[in-house]
Amino acid sequence: MNGKRKIIETMDITKVYGMGDISVAALNGVSITIESGEFVAIMGQSGSGKSTLMHILGCLSRPTSGQYFLDGEDVSQLDKVQLAGVRNRKIGFIFQSYNLLARTSALRNVTLPLLYDHANPKSQEEADAKAEKLLDMVGLSGRINHQPHELSGGQQQRVAVARALINDPVLVIGDEPTGNLDSRSGEEIMNLLHTLHAQGTTIVMVTHDPKIAAHTQRTINLLDGVVDTVVHNGVKNKKVQYETV
Amino acid sequence: MKLSEAAHIAWEAILKNKVRSFLTMLGIIIGVAAVIIMVAISAGTEATIQEQITSLGSNLIFVQGSMSRGGPGQPPTGGLVFDDAAAIEDGVSGVTSVVVEQNSSETVKFGDVSFDDVSILGTTSGFPSVRDMELADGRYFTDKEIDRKQKMVVLGSAIAEELFGEDDPIGQVITVGTTKLTVIGVMEEKGIVGTTDYDSYVFMPITVVFQKFTPSMFARIMGDSIRMIYVEVDPDANIDDIITQVELLLVKRHELTLDTADFTVTTQQDIISTQESTTSAFRSLLAWVAGVSLIVGGIGIMNIMLVSVTERTREIGIRQSVGATPDDIRLQFLTEALMLSIVGGLIGILVGVGGAYIFGALSDMRTVVQLSSIALAFSSAAIVGAFFGYYPANQAALLDPIEALRYE
Numbered sequence: 001m002n003g004k005r006k007i008i009e010t011m012d013i014t015k016v017y018g019m020g021d022i023s024v025a026a027l028n029g030v031s032i033t034i035e036s037g038e039f040v041a042i043m044g045q046s047g048s049g050k051s052t053l054m055h056i057l058g059c060l061s062r063p064t065s066g067q068y069f070l071d072g073e074d075v076s077q078l079d080k081v082q083l084a085g086v087r088n089r090k091i092g093f094i095f096q097s098y099n100l101l102a103r104t105s106a107l108r109n110v111t112l113p114l115l116y117d118h119a120n121p122k123s124q125e126e127a128d129a130k131a132e133k134l135l136d137m138v139g140l141s142g143r144i145n146h147q148p149h150e151l152s153g154g155q156q157q158r159v160a161v162a163r164a165l166i167n168d169p170v171l172v173i174g175d176e177p178t179g180n181l182d183s184r185s186g187e188e189i190m191n192l193l194h195t196l197h198a199q200g201t202t203i204v205m206v207t208h209d210p211k212i213a214a215h216t217q218r219t220i221n222l223l224d225g226v227v228d229t230v231v232h233n234g235v236k237n238k239k240v241q242y243e244t245v
Numbered sequence: 246m247k248l249s250e251a252a253h254i255a256w257e258a259i260l261k262n263k264v265r266s267f268l269t270m271l272g273i274i275i276g277v278a279a280v281i282i283m284v285a286i287s288a289g290t291e292a293t294i295q296e297q298i299t300s301l302g303s304n305l306i307f308v309q310g311s312m313s314r315g316g317p318g319q320p321p322t323g324g325l326v327f328d329d330a331a332a333i334e335d336g337v338s339g340v341t342s343v344v345v346e347q348n349s350s351e352t353v354k355f356g357d358v359s360f361d362d363v364s365i366l367g368t369t370s371g372f373p374s375v376r377d378m379e380l381a382d383g384r385y386f387t388d389k390e391i392d393r394k395q396k397m398v399v400l401g402s403a404i405a406e407e408l409f410g411e412d413d414p415i416g417q418v419i420t421v422g423t424t425k426l427t428v429i430g431v432m433e434e435k436g437i438v439g440t441t442d443y444d445s446y447v448f449m450p451i452t453v454v455f456q457k458f459t460p461s462m463f464a465r466i467m468g469d470s471i472r473m474i475y476v477e478v479d480p481d482a483n484i485d486d487i488i489t490q491v492e493l494l495l496v497k498r499h500e501l502t503l504d505t506a507d508f509t510v511t512t513q514q515d516i517i518s519t520q521e522s523t524t525s526a527f528r529s530l531l532a533w534v535a536g537v538s539l540i541v542g543g544i545g546i547m548n549i550m551l552v553s554v555t556e557r558t559r560e561i562g563i564r565q566s567v568g569a570t571p572d573d574i575r576l577q578f579l580t581e582a583l584m585l586s587i588v589g590g591l592i593g594i595l596v597g598v599g600g601a602y603i604f605g606a607l608s609d610m611r612t613v614v615q616l617s618s619i620a621l622a623f624s625s626a627a628i629v630g631a632f633f634g635y636y637p638a639n640q641a642a643l644l645d646p647i648e649a650l651r652y653e
Contacts, residue, residue, distance in 0.1 A: 088567065101560060
């Protein structure tokens with residue numbers, strides 16, 4: 001990992017829901033570092049805080065305390081508008097339930113993030129050309145004008161992958177990306193993620209499925225809001241807190 | 246997000262729910278159409294009144310008697326008498342002609358046909374000229390015939406048709422009350438002037454009316470009582486000056502002061518002003534009614550936009566996850582609300598203008614579509630859309646992305 005930059009660096013982040021006596025800490029001091037080009041899984045039982053961590057890493061919410069550097073920028077204190085900008089420029093999401101806009105063509109779904117890129121507005125032609133290239137890459141060049149309900153689950157998720165890549169993100173976040181798919185479609189999506197990884201894309205994936213997590217280089221296991229174990233290439237280091245400075 | 250993109254998204258959202266969008270717009274459509282039709286009707290009415298009033302002939306002064314009640318056991322006194330008219334004609338400079346009228350109502354009979362309570366108008370020879378009326382057939386009576394109290398009548402067009410149908414009434418003898426009179430003319434159809442339907446009137450020399458229908462024991466002392474004197478003045482003369490002369494002359498003749506005058510003097514201009522204030526009050530009332538329906542339409546838009554925001558929570562979450570800012574979301578929904586009201590406004594203009602023409606064609610009321618009412622209605626619709634669209638749009642903008650993405 002020499003010469004690689006840190007994409008994610010969190011320092012003791014916490015997330016507390018509620019106030020006063022009935023407050024619940026979903027994250028209780030998580031410090032992780034993920035470098036560019038890594039493919040990492042975050043695992044944990046429900047209630048372990050993995051969704052909360054994913055939301056913070058994806059800039060959908062802010063930590064209660066601690067710092068989060070995304071691609072070298074401290075994003076832990078940004079306001080709603082700034083976070084939206086960070087999501088737009090730096091992050092691509094792949095959700096479990098695809099989250100495509102209904103009654104909207106695959107092409108328009110893929111170009112959606114560019115609509116909100118205020119800093120670098122693209123012409124419709126540029127946007128379409130780029131989206132068509134990505135849809136070709138995910139194997140849907142013949143279906144760019146299909147609407148989500150005309151596509152299979154696996155195809156919809158591939159549209160979502162293309163959408164996640166349209167803004168050249170520094171980080172792709174998958175939230176159980178194969179959770180709603182049959183095993184064959186799931187495998188296709190994992191192959192696609194491997195291809196992206198091979199091309200140098202940094203990918204963080206939240207999952208509860210050990211078989212899916214095994215595809216990655218490193219698995220971060222969460223338990224009760226803290227990092228429990230970190231597994232490298234299938235080697236389990238029990239109770240080793242993954243610390244970075 | 247550019248406005249054109251927001252407009253495109255809004256248009257697609259409206260098309261996705263055509264029926265609902267139309268129902269939402271209905272309030273605005275009705276409101277806008279109501280404003281246009283109402284204003285068209287009141288403008289049409291106003292134009293009709295104006296025309297009627299000017300058709301009565303300009304440069305007219307109306308002197309109307311206002312009878313004062315007498316004391317206990319005393320006869321009513323005051324009011325205008327026939328000789329006042331001659332005095333005005335002789336004593337006031339700038340007067341070109343004077344016409345006198347007295348009315349009554351009697352039963353009119355011809356053969357088997359009989360009508361009760363027909364309006365009888367005794368006039369002098371200049372009456373058709375000051376009221377701008379023409380004869381369809383025959384002639385009006387002359388000053389000489391009035392002096393001789395000749396028993397002749399001129400019929401309004403409607404009463405002539407009722408009595409004689411297709412037959413020629415000229416030369417026929419009709420019975421008014423108990424007096425037999427010869428028909429010498431029939432008036433052109435005039436239509437309703439103000440509140441008077443001259444077409445159903447029977448016109449006769451005023452002297453005949455005095456003698457047969459309004460005889461008074463006081464007439465010999467005080468002169469024959471009359472209802473109205475029409476004073477036609479020289480167009481170049483100062484009308485206010487003439488009014489003052491007429492008033493001074495009459496109070497002197499009646500031995501009264503201006504404060505106790507037993508008559509009122511009005512001009513064409515007074516009547517026009519009165520009508521204008523009445524119609525403008527009517528018009529502003531209609532505008533308020535229409536305005537309220539626009540507000541109701543706006544509430545309809547707000548209601549549907551709130552439903553739409555809730556239904557599309559997931560969509561909002563997706564947009565937020567790929568980088569839509571609160572401003573982007575607000576713009577999207579505000580544009581949608583605005584577009585609903587603008588499209589509704591445009592349809593409302595079509596319905597309103599079409600409705601005004603159809604209403605004008607099918608009823609006997611005239612309608613004049615006012616461009617200003619179209620502009621007013623349309624801009625009000627847009628303002629209403631923006632005003633009532635803001636709250637739902639803001640609700641959408643304030644949604645938390647995580648909550649929105651979880652929404653089922």
